[in-house]
Amino acid sequence: MLTCLRVRHLAIIDELEVELGAGLNVITGETGAGKSILIDALGLVLGEKGRPELVRTGAKQAEVEALFDLSDDAEALARLEASGLEREVELIVRRVVSASGRTRAYLNGRLATAGQLSALAKGLVDISSQHEHHTLVDPGTHMSFLDAFGKLDALREEVRDAHRSLREAHEQLRAAEEAISQRGEREDLLRFQIREIEELDPKPGEDEELSAERDRLRHAEQLTKAAGGAEEVLYAQDDALCEVLGRVAAEVREAADVDPTLAPLAEQLESALTQVEEAARELGVYARDVVFDPERHAEVEDRLHKLKRLSRKYGGEIAGILAFREEATAELAQLDRAEEHLEELELAKKKALEKAAAAARKLSKKRRAIADELGKRISDELSSLGMGGARIEVQVEQLDEKRGELVVDGARLSETGIDRVEFLIAPNKGETPRALRKIASGGELSRAMLAIKRVLAGVGRAGMYVFDEVDSGVGGAVAEVIGQKLVDVAAHHQVICITHLAQIAVYADRHYRVVKETEGERTRSRIERLSEPERLEEIARMVGGLQITKSTRRAAEDMLSLARAAR
Secondary structure (H helix, E strand, C coil), X not given: XXXXXXXXXXXXXXXXXXXXXXXXXXXXXXXXXXXXXXXXXXXXXXXXXXXXXXXXXXXXXXXXXXXXXXXXXXXXXXXXXXXXXXXXXXXXXXXXXXXXXXXXXXXCXXXXXXXXXXXXXXXXXXXXXXXXXXXXXXXXXXXXXHHHHCCCHHHHHHHHXXXXXXXXXXHHHHHHHHHHHCHXXXXXXXXXXXXXXXXXXXXXXXXXXXXXXXXXXXXXXXXXXXXXXXXXXXXXXXXXXXXXXXXXXXXHHHHHHHCHHHHHHHHHHHHHHHHHHHXXXXXXXXXHHCCCCHHHHHHHHHHHHHHHHHHHHHCCXXXXXXXXXXXXXXXXXXXXXXXXXXXXXXXXXXXXXXXXHHHHHHHHHHHHHHHHHHHHHHHHHHHHCCCCCCEEEEEEXXXXXXXXXXXXXXXXXXXXXXXXXXXXXXXXXXXXXXXXXXXXXXHHHHHHHHHHXXXXXXXXXXXXXXXXXXXXXXXXXXXXXXXXXXXXXXXXXXXXXXXXXXXXXXXXXEEEEEEEEEECCEEEEEEEECCHHHHHHHHHHHHHCCCCCHHHHHHHHHHHHHHHHHC
């Protein structure tokens, strides 16, 4: 629901703000006062192309801001979340058009493209006028309205799920067929890769061990000198550390015979002597074992080079190489049984196609069964709206088959079934029904939209409908019927109606008037919500023109009273 619309420097609008509510919101005013500019403002909110001529003369840019309450619109909330915005019950759309023609769009304060705005705002507002696009004029929306009218949502969801499963089975089969067609080359490649790994036969942790050995071989002289020198100082030379430490330990042990409190210290010295002697012996062994071996050094370097090359090709580390070998071995085994696997996939696709086809046929049959009823209901509405000769036909046809697509009974199978649905209209008796979008008269188009929305009032999302020119070419009783039907639609949707007829305006839940004023050399439009006394005056003006008399006021009072009683 649109709760607030703010416009600045758009055409003859300097600045205005209007707060809207649920139910029927009626906008009236003199011809040329600027009512249609509000339609332009809403169009910008919905992502239409901004035009530099919309910017008020002398202004650098025009701005439109709209605040939507999405608390009752789960679909819009889902699209908001999918677009990366926080899932908030309020959506603020801001559109800026510069005098040069450049435009910017913002969604809840974040910069967005016109395409993103259009996709997110789709379904929030549906405008019916001669010069605007309409949701119901788009054949792409007709199927969902027919399905909603027939309460086919559950069956449609079944078709969608079956189509998804079929699509997955089809893709798996196609991938398997492609793999078989390239199996020879793939098998040769896999065998080569497996053989290359097995010939080198890398072991877990081998690269780390070889790196350590390479470092020892590279620094053999330094390591021998360090280890041998340490052994010499600790054990081999005269007055070596072990010899000195042994004497000290013996003296402390003798003293401990006199004073037992020294016994623990004697034990520590004896233990230290043992550890130093063991370290000295191991250092000696190490010094004698470390020998620079050029051949072994070359072998280690070569092995490390081969392991590194294999790592770059297959996994980064030896663990990755071994994992790659396991995967390649498993894939090779799968290719060996490819024909058997292909048969399994063909059977799976056949079963999925049978399930999807059965659901699609059932859905198509139900659509065709309810199409005539929907067409008759809408035609009856048109008759009450002064289009007695008009006839709506809900056309259900098979989707054209396309190469490479899934097919059922010669029709292309999509996630919505095997049908295409379009509303056709014959405006006059004896004429051939044509697409709604080809109707020339804006008034006829708006009334056709009203008729469809009246029939579908309780169906689908609770978006906002805007009617402009719905009263074009009508008056009297037909205008009153239009007002009553707008009330019916407004019971389920927020409705904005721009009208010149008092018979419609009297049914408003909220009445707004657009006024054009001249100040100095500038003209500007403003909008105001009317109080009950102001509303009476406006209805009287619409009934009697510029000269408001007692009789026109009485007529206005009677019309408002009758409208309240009719509601």
